Amino acid sequence: MKRRNFLKACLIGGTTIALGKTNKGWASGSFEGYPEAMGVLVDTTRCIGCRSCEAACNKEQKLPEPDTSFDDPAVFEHERRPTSKAYTVVNRYQKEQPSGPVYRKVQCNHCNEPACLTSCFVNAYTKTKEGAVIYNSKICVGCRNCMIACPFNVPGYDYDSATNPIVKKCILCYDTRLKYGKPPACVEICPQEALTFGHRADLIKLAHERIRATPERYVDHVYGEKEVGGTSWLYLAPVGFDKLGFDTTLSNDPIISNVKDFLGMVPMVLSIWPALFSGIHLLCKNQEHDGHGHDTDSNQEDTKP
Amino acid sequence: MSSFKHLLVAALSIGAISVSSPAALQCAPVPDSITLNQNGKLFSPFTFNHAKHIQSIKECADCHHHTTGTLVTDPNCVRCHQNSSPTAVVSCKGCHLATPFSPETLAAKRADKQRFHLDKMGLxxxxxxxxxxxxxxxxxxxxGCQDCHPRTKEGSAFYSSNRKGAKPAHAEEE
Known part of the structure; x- marks a missing residue:
């Protein structure tokens, strides 16, 4: 094969790959989650901070014994985040307000377009059609990119095992319950029905209906309906979400939107640039070489007689 | 068959019926005490003093909606239930399902397009x-949880109550 043909083929091939990838990237921006995805609506006006959900999660996921009992209110003195030993935690806010404290359960929100999944280069994460974001600990290499990528600071990390360190987080009880259409353990135990399980699409309607029916009870916003492209866990609140520790600065675009334009360029850079620049380099070098060749030839010719 | 079912539901929902109070007796007998949480595993069953609540609240509809007592006053409910008379099923369990999120319940809810009370609370x-x-x-x-129903042994294990008073990890850091 001639060098010129080879370079031409490289260029055409590279462009095709680059364009193909970019189109796929654009298409993912309009993804609004699986139509049959399930979810949980958290009504913070109902939660009484009993922490039964934490206990149920602990038992269902066979997590280690807690530092203190699940009915110890002392934990509310500090804001907590989910860890590898507790996939869900309840925090207390607005303690000083006359309307009484507001409790907020925190766990993986199971994004429609998860940033953890996007950031994982070994594809350990999967967004199932039921809506759960699960992960395969056998594939995980322990890079912890997902911990940095998560806009909600969710994934915890198990440092205890040096040989098999793995990321741990809520999986919506996928293996034991969700797969069979059953609600997660936290929902089932909640005495106040602060957690409502159902199809995500139905829950959004339900949430707006609660706001419409009792506008004095809620602020007019469903957190998670649109944030970072939508999440399977949705929240209703009696006060501004920023007062309950929610990040209200998040964009409605999924996290992947921040990087997909850039990532779309990667195949182009990887495939076209080497071919292009080595082509230019070779051509330049070739001309130089050819020139030299002619020179030597002519020199030789000159010296021949 | 259906009346038998109704009886069964009534018997299940109203645990221990002792003496019927003579007042406000129109259809079903009013129980003086009811055993709640009968199948509780983490918390023990307990007796709810119905008679005492009737004495102090007096208004049945405060708890029973329009199923018994006076007519509803909630403007939202009045739109349909303005003249709703007491119903045959009065117990909580008669309407509020014990399994509000089971696959069967969710499927039934989705199939029934005309249903209005989509947000009905579970029992x-x-x-x-x-x-x-x-x-x-x-x-x-x-x-408080244990003010009504004391925890069982299983419940204490479930809530890891033996670790009560142990310092949470973050407290040690300080």
Whole structure:
């Protein structure tokens, strides 16, 4: 094969790959989650901070014994985040307000377009059609990119095992319950029905209906309906979400939107640039070489007689 | 068959019926005490003093919606239930399902396109919200978990209560 043909083929091939990838990237921006995805609506006006959900999660996921009992209110003195030993935690806010404290359960929100999944280069994460974001600990290499990528600071990390360190987080009880259409353990135990399980699409309607029916009870916003492209866990609140520790600065675009334009360029850079620049380099070098060749030839010719 | 089912439901929902009070007797006998949480595993069953609540609240509809007592006054409910007379099924369990999120319940809800009460509370949620909500409002009723139903041995293990008082990890850091 001639060098010129080879370079031409490289260029055409590279462009095709680059364009193909970019189109796929654009298409993912309009993804609004699986139509049959399930979810949980958290009504913070109902939660009484009993922490039964934490206990149920602990038992269902066979997590280690807690530092203190699940009915110890002392934990509310500090804001907590989910860890590898507790996939869900309840925090207390607005303690000083006359309307009484507001409790907020925190766990993986199971994004429609998860940033953890996007950031994982070994594809350990999967967004199932039921809506759960699960992960395969056998594939995980322990890079912890997902911990940095998560806009909600969710994934915890198990440092205890040096040989098999793995990321741990809520999986919506996928293996034991969700797969069979059953609600997660936290929902089932909640005495106040602060957690409502159902199809995500139905829950959004339900949430707006609660706001419409009792506008004095809620602020007019469903957190998670649109944030970072939508999440399977949705929240209703009696006060501004920023007062309950929610990040209200998040964009409605999924996290992947921040990087997909850039990532779309990667195949182009990887495939076209080497071919292009080595082509230019070779051509330049070739001309130089050819020139030299002619020179030597002519020199030789000159010296021949 | 259906009447037998009704009886069964009534018998299940109204645990121990002792003496019927003579007042306000129109259809079903009014139980003086009811055993709640009969199948509780983490918390023991307990006796709810119905008679005492009737004496102090007096208004049946405060807890029973339009199913018994006076007509509803909530403007939202009045739109349809303005003339709703007492129903045959009065117990909480008659309407509020014990399994509000089971696959069967969710499927039935999705299939019934005309259903209005899509956000109907489950039995556990309805009872806790009704009891705790009122006790908080009135300010003299029990609101703690074990104030009504003491924990079983299994329940204590479930809540890891033996670790009570142990310092949480973050407290040690300080």
């Amino acid at each position: 556990k949620g309805a009872m806790h919200q009704s009891c705790i909500g009122c006790h908080n409002k009135v300010g003299n009723g029990p609101t």
